[in-house]
Amino acid sequence: MEALIKVKRYNPEESEETYFQDYSINVAEDSTILDSLIKIREEQDGTLSLRCSCRASICGSCSMRVNGSAKLVCKTRVKEISPDGEFITIEPMGNFKVIKDLVTEMDSFWSKMKSVDPYVKTSFEPEAEHIASNESMTHLLGVMNCIMCGACVSECTAMEVDPTFTGPAALAKAYRFVADPRDEEANSRLGKLNENTGVWDCTRCLACVEVCPKDVAPMERIVKMRDLAIEEGYTNTSGYRHTESFNDSIKKHGRLDETRLALESTGLLNISGLIDLAKIGIKSLMRGKLPPILPHRPKDMKKVTSIAERLDNQGKEEE
Amino acid sequence: MSKHDLLIIGAGLAGLRAAVEGVRQGLNVAVITKVHPVRSHSNAAQGGINAALTDRGDDWRDHAFSTIKGSDYLADQDAVEVMCREAGDAIIELENMGVIFSRDDEGKLGTRAFGGQKKARTYFVGAITGSALLHVLYEQSVKYNLHIYEEWFVTKLIKEDGRIAGAIAFDIKTGQMEMISAKAVVLATGGAGRVFEPSTNALICTGDGLSLAMQAGVPLMDTEMIQYHPTTLAGNGILLSEAARGDGAYLINSEGERFMEKYAPEYMELASRDVVSRAEQTEIDEGRGVDGCVFLDLRHLGKKFIEDRLGYLQEVALEFRGIDLSEKPIPIKPGMHYIMGGIKTDLNGATNVPGLYAAGECANVSVHGANRLGANSLLDTIVFGRRSAIESVEYIKSVKDVEIDPKELSREKSRIQSILDRPKGMRSAELRDKMGSTMTKGIGVWRDTESIKYAIEGMKSIRGQLPNVYVENKGKVFNTDLTSYLELEFMVDVAESICQGANARFESRGAHFRTDVTTRNDKDWLKHTIVEYNGEELNTSSEDVTITDWEPTERVY
Numbered sequence: 001m002e003a004l005i006k007v008k009r010y011n012p013e014e015s016e017e018t019y020f021q022d023y024s025i026n027v028a029e030d031s032t033i034l035d036s037l038i039k040i041r042e043e044q045d046g047t048l049s050l051r052c053s054c055r056a057s058i059c060g061s062c063s064m065r066v067n068g069s070a071k072l073v074c075k076t077r078v079k080e081i082s083p084d085g086e087f088i089t090i091e092p093m094g095n096f097k098v099i100k101d102l103v104t105e106m107d108s109f110w111s112k113m114k115s116v117d118p119y120v121k122t123s124f125e126p127e128a129e130h131i132a133s134n135e136s137m138t139h140l141l142g143v144m145n146c147i148m149c150g151a152c153v154s155e156c157t158a159m160e161v162d163p164t165f166t167g168p169a170a171l172a173k174a175y176r177f178v179a180d181p182r183d184e185e186a187n188s189r190l191g192k193l194n195e196n197t198g199v200w201d202c203t204r205c206l207a208c209v210e211v212c213p214k215d216v217a218p219m220e221r222i223v224k225m226r227d228l229a230i231e232e233g234y235t236n237t238s239g240y241r242h243t244e245s246f247n248d249s250i251k252k253h254g255r256l257d258e259t260r261l262a263l264e265s266t267g268l269l270n271i272s273g274l275i276d277l278a279k280i281g282i283k284s285l286m287r288g289k290l291p292p293i294l295p296h297r298p299k300d301m302k303k304v305t306s307i308a309e310r311l312d313n314q315g316k317e318e319e
Numbered sequence: 320m321s322k323h324d325l326l327i328i329g330a331g332l333a334g335l336r337a338a339v340e341g342v343r344q345g346l347n348v349a350v351i352t353k354v355h356p357v358r359s360h361s362n363a364a365q366g367g368i369n370a371a372l373t374d375r376g377d378d379w380r381d382h383a384f385s386t387i388k389g390s391d392y393l394a395d396q397d398a399v400e401v402m403c404r405e406a407g408d409a410i411i412e413l414e415n416m417g418v419i420f421s422r423d424d425e426g427k428l429g430t431r432a433f434g435g436q437k438k439a440r441t442y443f444v445g446a447i448t449g450s451a452l453l454h455v456l457y458e459q460s461v462k463y464n465l466h467i468y469e470e471w472f473v474t475k476l477i478k479e480d481g482r483i484a485g486a487i488a489f490d491i492k493t494g495q496m497e498m499i500s501a502k503a504v505v506l507a508t509g510g511a512g513r514v515f516e517p518s519t520n521a522l523i524c525t526g527d528g529l530s531l532a533m534q535a536g537v538p539l540m541d542t543e544m545i546q547y548h549p550t551t552l553a554g555n556g557i558l559l560s561e562a563a564r565g566d567g568a569y570l571i572n573s574e575g576e577r578f579m580e581k582y583a584p585e586y587m588e589l590a591s592r593d594v595v596s597r598a599e600q601t602e603i604d605e606g607r608g609v610d611g612c613v614f615l616d617l618r619h620l621g622k623k624f625i626e627d628r629l630g631y632l633q634e635v636a637l638e639f640r641g642i643d644l645s646e647k648p649i650p651i652k653p654g655m656h657y658i659m660g661g662i663k664t665d666l667n668g669a670t671n672v673p674g675l676y677a678a679g680e681c682a683n684v685s686v687h688g689a690n691r692l693g694a695n696s697l698l699d700t701i702v703f704g705r706r707s708a709i710e711s712v713e714y715i716k717s718v719k720d721v722e723i724d725p726k727e728l729s730r731e732k733s734r735i736q737s738i739l740d741r742p743k744g745m746r747s748a749e750l751r752d753k754m755g756s757t758m759t760k761g762i763g764v765w766r767d768t769e770s771i772k773y774a775i776e777g778m779k780s781i782r783g784q785l786p787n788v789y790v791e792n793k794g795k796v797f798n799t800d801l802t803s804y805l806e807l808e809f810m811v812d813v814a815e816s817i818c819q820g821a822n823a824r825f826e827s828r829g830a831h832f833r834t835d836v837t838t839r840n841d842k843d844w845l846k847h848t849i850v851e852y853n854g855e856e857l858n859t860s861s862e863d864v865t866i867t868d869w870e871p872t873e874r875v876y
């Protein structure tokens with residue numbers, strides 16, 4: 001079978017420019033994209049650089065963009081992406097600097113990982129193992145499945161605009177300790193994660209959940225940590241105020257009161273924040289993008305109220 | 320030039336465990352690794368790690384006996400005793416570090432059964448035990464702020480005055496080559512699976528440490544002992560863990576028959592790996608296979624059980640074969656998996672070169688002998704990784720800094736440059752594929768004088784062609800064309816030593832099954848084979864096995 005592959009090339013020793021190079025390679029029917037790239041490297045072009053090792057989706061080396069979205073190429077079959085022999089476009093992961101061709105600089109990834117103190121903190125030295133339920137351990141298996149391939153970071157839309165965001169991989173890692181019954185620092189961890197660049201910076205776009213090859217669902221872990229942080233009383237954040245204001249606005253108007261949301265999220269006592277907001281407000285006004293002072297009322301406000309009530313009650317029951 | 324007390328080459332479980340211990344002992348430690356630590360091949364271990372925990376009525380001596388019987392009496396029994404005695408503490412320590420081991424109903428560590436043992440004493444994390452352990456040891460390396468040379472490739476060990484003095488390596492990201500001096504060095508470079516094709520091993524398992532040690536004058540031991548794992552996928556060789564059979568899966572042939580009844584009526588699917596692999600190969604050879612495979616059948620275990628305990632296996636089956644294990648048996652065959660042989664060390668990882676230690680799959684202590692029990696390798700890495708670092712402490716205190724001849728570095732630089740300067744020729748992959756298929760054919764599940772000779776001749780010809788290989792990529796930045804070639808050089812050294820070991824051992828024992836001498840010969844061969852490089856050629860010799868309490872008897876499962 002013929003695989004047609006377009007690879008984004010970059011070699012800093014030659015030029016700062018990137019370019020695309022087309023390859024066509026004969027591979028077996030059930031070949032993966034990794035098989036094809038290796039074959040290209042070994043038979044056609046020894047200058048092509050990529051990372052790979054286990055070939056079995058466990059080492060996390062070979063995450064790259066396949067037709068625009070990050071995948072582990074060792075578990076992505078050519079046929080699946082290109083059933084009719086279409087060209088497949090391979091690029092390095094997004095949100096990372098590129099070292100050469102498909103190899104990205106992962107330093108930022110590892111330093112973010114380190115920033116969440118990624119090790120169990122306990123003062124207690126048991127003589128045997130810690131006693132813990134099997135459910136609590138199996139629950140952590142969900143995040144322990146993370147192989148740190150970087151696919152989630154590659155597609156993270158929040159990181160794209162704010163590279164200082166801790167990001168989905170490191171936050172999923174943080175969850176592993178927050179939720180580990182043996183860790184004694186969950187509270188202070190949540191306090192730290194609650195600060196700027198932490199859990200509230202996620203825009204909940206779901207991209208990380210979608211691309212994760214191991215079903216770690218980083219965003220769900222982030223959302224869970226928001227809840228836990230609130231439960232622990234960490235409420236002095238724009239993120240928390242945002243959720244509250246959102247909720248109030250829906251209950252009151254059945255729609256989002258965008259002006260109020262912006263003001264309340266910033267915090268009515270946060271003078272410098274409000275000044276910044278005013279600047280944005282003026283710009284929006286000049287471009288005709290300012291939201292209405294009061295939101296339009298929906299036709300069936302009753303329905304909205306009853307949904308809100310039901311959700312409130314459901315929340316209470318769960319507690 | 321950078322200087323350290325202890326340089327650890329390899330950041331898999333053995334390397335990281337050694338490093339953590341070195342830091343705890345107050346040494347200036349550095350780890351060097353050709354891939355980021357969590358990419359090391361330890362992450363591929365699926366099934367689990369063995370230990371006899373006394374507080375639940377298990378006895379390390381039972382574990383030791385199973386290990387020795389599994390080894391077909393080739394393991395040194397004092398080494399096995401050390402490993403099995405320390406296993407309990409090792410597991411508890413891993414748990415305390417944060418490993419999320421599966422639990423029983425009381426919240427204590429839970430077990431699963433594994434091959435070659437009557438008692439279930441394998442501790443595990445789903446089907447990602449290796450990955451879960453490796454990530455936790457990486458967490459510890461962050462906690463201890465370990466100095467790690469990430470993505471650096473070691474090309475040579477340096478000795479001065481007969482003792483170890485450091486290593487030469489280059490930064491794969493920049494091509495910058497450096498001398499790293501160290502009073503002591505631990506080799507923890509893992510396995511050599513890629514010498515064969517196919518193999519369950521990662522592409523980075525190229526036996527670098529075995530070759531580095533050999534070039535430094537360290538003997539290799541029992542290199543002919545190559546484990547063929549009973550359940551690998553045809554084609555790419557990817558593994559389906561023994562955990563499946565430990566948790567109750569069956570092996571069936573094309574007639575749907577549980578054929579292990581004929582070969583190991585008592586242990587059935589959980590006989591030792593060499594026994595099961597031979598049984599499968601017999602079924603296949605006698606025409607009861609399909610396309611060179613028999614089948615692993617998990618259907619009776621049910622979907623939920625499979626997903627909870629064997630999730631990664633289900634993922635592999637679905638991704639690589641499109642088979643849902645709860646619905647269909649999956650075709651499997653014996654595949655090259657592990658090298659029991661390796662760098663000869665004492666009980667503390669020390670080699671014959673002062674200051675040079677080895678631990679993990681690259682080492683041969685020897686605890687696995689002629690056949691390794693499943694889930695004993697992870698244990699080996701943890702126990703002997705730690706011991707080698709402890710052992711180095713006194714040595715490091717006792718020696719002064721060494722002066723390394725700066726010419727060493729310039730010589731190595733020009734050696735690499737001369738490789739890059741070669742005129743157009745053949746690509747390294749071509750030669751590597753030839754080596755892989757020759758080794759699989761010659762040193763397979765079955766071997767005989769003829770096949771071993773075929774492999775020896777094959778390697779001779781491949782060695783002869785090495786200088787014709789050219790590296791197309793001349794750049795300095797992430798030149799994987801160059802690293803692939805250097806790995807091929809390492810692998811040819813290893814392949815030759817495997818052939819020599821196989822040629823020397825004229826009997827059948829464990830994984831080394833010769834169709835021309837089908838029985839074990841304790842009178843002449845209760846011995847280790849030793850392969851040594853004297854600067855010109857490989858010499859073979861042999862050495863007695865250490866027997867303590869367990870007299871060799873016939874091995875029946």
Ligand SMILES: Cc1cc2nc3c(=O)[nH]c(=O)nc-3n(C[C@H](O)[C@H](O)[C@H](O)COP(=O)(O)OP(=O)(O)OC[C@H]3O[C@@H](n4cnc5c(N)ncnc54)[C@H](O)[C@@H]3O)c2cc1C
Nearest residue numbers: 329330331332333353361364366473509679680694696697
């Ligand atoms: C698929 C599979 C499943 C397995 N399942 C089990 C199991 O369930 N239970 C069990 O007990 N065992 C299992 N094993 C065996 C076990 O996983 C390995 O034997 C063990 O993990 C090896 O660990 P290690 O630390 O010795 O080496 P590795 O983890 O392989 O690490 C080697 C290190 O050396 C470094 N290195 C190598 N060469 C160089 C160089 N030239 N320069 C710099 N660095 C270098 C690498 O970067 C890497 O960091 C399995 C093996 C495989 C292949």
